[in-house]
Amino acid sequence: MLDLDRQCITRIAAGDQTGLADLYDRHATAVYSLALRIVKRPQDAEDVTQQVFTQAWRTAARYDHGRGVVAAWLLMMSRSRALDCLRRRTAARDSSSDDAVMAAIPDPGPSVEYVVATKQQVTRAQTALDALPPEQREAVELAYYGGLTQSEIAERTSTPLGTVKSRVRSALQALRAAMGGSGLHAGEQS
Amino acid sequence: MTDDPQDLPVLDALGRAVPQVAPPAELRARVLAAATAAAQEDAPAVVARPTPTPAPARVAEPDRPGSSSSRWPWLLAAAAALIAVFSSLGWVGARREVERLHTTIAELRTNATALLAVRADFDRAQSASQRVLAILSAEDVHYTALGGQPPTPGARGRVYMSPTRGLLMAADALPALPAGRTYQLWTIVAGQPVSHGVFDPEANGRAQVIADAPPGAAQAFAVTVEPAGGVPAPTGPKVLLGVPAL
Numbered sequence: 001m002l003d004l005d006r007q008c009i010t011r012i013a014a015g016d017q018t019g020l021a022d023l024y025d026r027h028a029t030a031v032y033s034l035a036l037r038i039v040k041r042p043q044d045a046e047d048v049t050q051q052v053f054t055q056a057w058r059t060a061a062r063y064d065h066g067r068g069v070v071a072a073w074l075l076m077m078s079r080s081r082a083l084d085c086l087r088r089r090t091a092a093r094d095s096s097s098d099d100a101v102m103a104a105i106p107d108p109g110p111s112v113e114y115v116v117a118t119k120q121q122v123t124r125a126q127t128a129l130d131a132l133p134p135e136q137r138e139a140v141e142l143a144y145y146g147g148l149t150q151s152e153i154a155e156r157t158s159t160p161l162g163t164v165k166s167r168v169r170s171a172l173q174a175l176r177a178a179m180g181g182s183g184l185h186a187g188e189q190s
Numbered sequence: 191m192t193d194d195p196q197d198l199p200v201l202d203a204l205g206r207a208v209p210q211v212a213p214p215a216e217l218r219a220r221v222l223a224a225a226t227a228a229a230q231e232d233a234p235a236v237v238a239r240p241t242p243t244p245a246p247a248r249v250a251e252p253d254r255p256g257s258s259s260s261r262w263p264w265l266l267a268a269a270a271a272l273i274a275v276f277s278s279l280g281w282v283g284a285r286r287e288v289e290r291l292h293t294t295i296a297e298l299r300t301n302a303t304a305l306l307a308v309r310a311d312f313d314r315a316q317s318a319s320q321r322v323l324a325i326l327s328a329e330d331v332h333y334t335a336l337g338g339q340p341p342t343p344g345a346r347g348r349v350y351m352s353p354t355r356g357l358l359m360a361a362d363a364l365p366a367l368p369a370g371r372t373y374q375l376w377t378i379v380a381g382q383p384v385s386h387g388v389f390d391p392e393a394n395g396r397a398q399v400i401a402d403a404p405p406g407a408a409q410a411f412a413v414t415v416e417p418a419g420g421v422p423a424p425t426g427p428k429v430l431l432g433v434p435a436l
Contacts, residue, residue, distance in 0.1 A: 017222065017226055020222060020225055020226070021218075021222055024218055024221060024222065025218075028212075028213050028217070028218065028221075029210055029211070029212050029213065030205075030206060030210070032211060032212070032213035032217075033208050033209060033210045033211045034205050034206070034208055036208075036211055037208035037209070042214075045213070046213060046214065046217050046220075047300065049213055049217060049221060050217070050220060050221045050224050050225075050300060050304075051296065051300060053221045053222075053225050054221070054224055054225040054299075054300065056225070057225035057226065058225075069202075072202045072205075075202065075205035075206065076205070078205070079205060084293060088293070124203075125200065125203035125204065125206075125207045126203075126207040129204070129207055140204070144201070144204045144205075145204075145208075172200060175200045175203075175204075176200055
């Protein structure tokens with residue numbers, strides 16, 4: 001699986017359009033689904049998907065294979081572009097854009113050993129997400145799918161910042177536990 | 191939310207823990223066209239070559255609308271100049287503005303390539319229409335009805351053939367074929383089959399093929415079912431057949 005992705009990247013870097021087509025066929029649904037979850041409007045999700053694969057095509061030659069899993073790279077671009085799109089839509093009323101919103105969740109740098117989550121792990125995360133107390137789940141969803149900082153979440157939900165912080169912390173702990181904690185980093189797939 | 195590298199799998203899983211929705215089918219072609227068009231504009235390291243497909247004769251090759259892309263560079267240049275101004279002023283917040291302009295440039299590129307794709311579709315359709323008109327209005331055009339054969343008795347077809355302008359075949363009620371199979375149009379000239387290429391009908395069973403006229407007098411027209419990509423000489427069952435009146 002992973003080798004196929006890397007082959008796609010290598011082919012794209014060599015200017016082979018079929019490499020991009022294969023990459024699209026393998027990951028378009030995941031990229032589009034995440035974008036749709038964030039931007040809600042299908043038209044915008046299509047634009048985000050287009051931007052993600054355009055960026056993949058343009059930057060494949062510089063893709064650092066040591067940086068991790070291709071699918072995770074695409075999803076990260078999808079989330080980041082989708083949040084850009086969301087922010088542009090709300091830019092008119094957004095005066096607090098000086099906050100480095102994206103700093104809420106940093107992109108992993110090249111040195112980070114990134115481990116892809118298997119389908120099973122995703123199901124586990126999904127189940128764990130469903131099992132969170134509603135206020136914790138809301139906080140995580142606003143942070144991840146809404147791109148909000150913890151202060152923005154506090155404001156949005158009329159909750160003290162300290163409470164939001166502890167909710168996010170607890171939610172992450174629960175999710176991490178559900179994902180098998182540090183055992184994930186055994187790197188059986190990397 | 192978290193900057194603990196340990197949480198990266200959690201973040202990745204959150205990215206996938208969403209309802210999986212397949213994007214619309216037509217997005218694929220748009221994405222591939224836009225991505226490669228964008229790269230051709232500004233990435234010297236990457237040369238995109240569309241892969242050759244087994245030449246369906248369905249539509250005439252469009253003129254590449256290369257000239258339209260020349261309308262965009264000035265917009266990009268203007269945006270780039272603005273970026274330079276903002277950077278040199280060193281305003282507080284200028285960096286954010288630069289990022290926004292970068293996004294604007296990316297959007298303009300995306301829009302430009304989407305427009306080019308639309309324009310290419312339009313050119314293709316227009317070119318096909320002109321060719322159809324030229325064939326149908328040619329002085330030497332001949333009409334031949336094609337009848338459905340035993341495997342598909344309900345299918346019908348029509349061939350308009352002008353030795354000077356080309357050939358138009360239109361068919362109705364062609365059933366969809368299983369994967370790996372395609373329809374192929376033939377003219378029999380001097381007892382030998384001449385291929386006019388492969389085609390697939392629309393969902394409503396209709397199909398059109400526009401092709402060059404065969405080299406010589408047509409003795410018959412036929413549509414057969416062949417392996418995907420087509421074959422040099424017919425091997426599969428005939429689904430449509432017609433013999434021109436003498």
